[in-house]
Amino acid sequence: MRTPAPAPDRRRLGRPRVLVVEDDDTIGRHLESGLRSNDYAPTWSRTGAGALAESARSSYDVLLLDLGLPDMDGLDVARTLRARFPELLIVILTARTDDIDVIAGLDAGADDYLVKPFSLTVLLARLRAHLRRRAIADPPQEPIRLGDLVVDITARRCTVHEDEIPLRPKEFELLAVLARNVGAAVSRETLMAEVWDENWFGSTKTLDVTMAGLRRRLTDTASRPPRTPRITTLRGHGYRLEPP
Known part of the structure; x- marks a missing residue:
């Protein structure tokens, strides 16, 4: 039985690992190429089940999650991965514009959301802001x-x-x-x-x-x-x- 190859060491590569969950081919390819050209390491999954399986194989820093997936509700994916990985940065990508849908996404564990259509520039700015804040280490403090x-x-x-x-x-x-x-x-x-x-x-x-x-x-x-x-x-x- 062949031993599976270990997941790449993100710290060694110096590139934040991003799991893109998007069933639309045009959007998925745009995100994958845009992230890669901006020094991220993206992996693209077209289904919720595929994303859950991929997250079990490798560790990720960011989840870009479409809510309208063909096999399951994106909110269920968000809840599952938030429970598994409390520190994972989850950004929801949604065409749903009603307040209740946005609130449901954030309440499911997302850190942020972008309503489609959105520009890659805005997405990259949001990611930089979130990751920059997470990289700042506070000195020890008394409880x-x-x-x-x-x-x-x-x-x-x-x-x-x-x-x-x-x-x-x-x-x-x-x-x-x-x-x-x-x-x-x-x-x-x-x-x-x-x-x-x-x-x-x-x-x-x-x-x-x-x-x-x-x-x-x-x-x-x-x-x-x-x-x-x-x-x-x-x-x-x-x-x-x-x-x-």
Whole structure:
């Protein structure tokens, strides 16, 4: 039995590995060639099942995911891969323009979305912004204790009474910014700059969906302790994490 070849070492190659899941031949070829010519290492899959199989064979940094796949709903692919790979950057590519579809994609675990048709320039700018932020290493920091909630920024852990609350990457980063500024009003612009990118352009709907997910996870603990902070919406400005 022949031993399968090991997956390429991304760190050695120095090229972010991108799994493109797109059934449209024209779009798929455009993305594959555009990414390769911009120093990414793309792999193209035309089906959801193929993407799941490919992700089991190799590791990836980015998932570019079309929602309208021929064999399964792209949202199911997003949920499955988010559960398997919490740090995977997931960007949804969709022709669905209704708010509820975009929100469903972000709620399924996506970090960002682009509505078709979109330009390769915009996609590359979004990828650079996300990957740049992930490459920045923060110096070790003492855990932030807010009543029964502990936010360990260095370990990227959030616990309540030592029970860990599983947060998606952007949910944790959002909580970390609010926790660092507990009791203070934090503007939407500041949150977008800190959690996404200072040069972010386009809709900030992703902030609202991520905030809703964070609130839900903080309140959906099996037995909510009495001393946990809550997030207050400041209409027309941003949010504030209230001390317990």
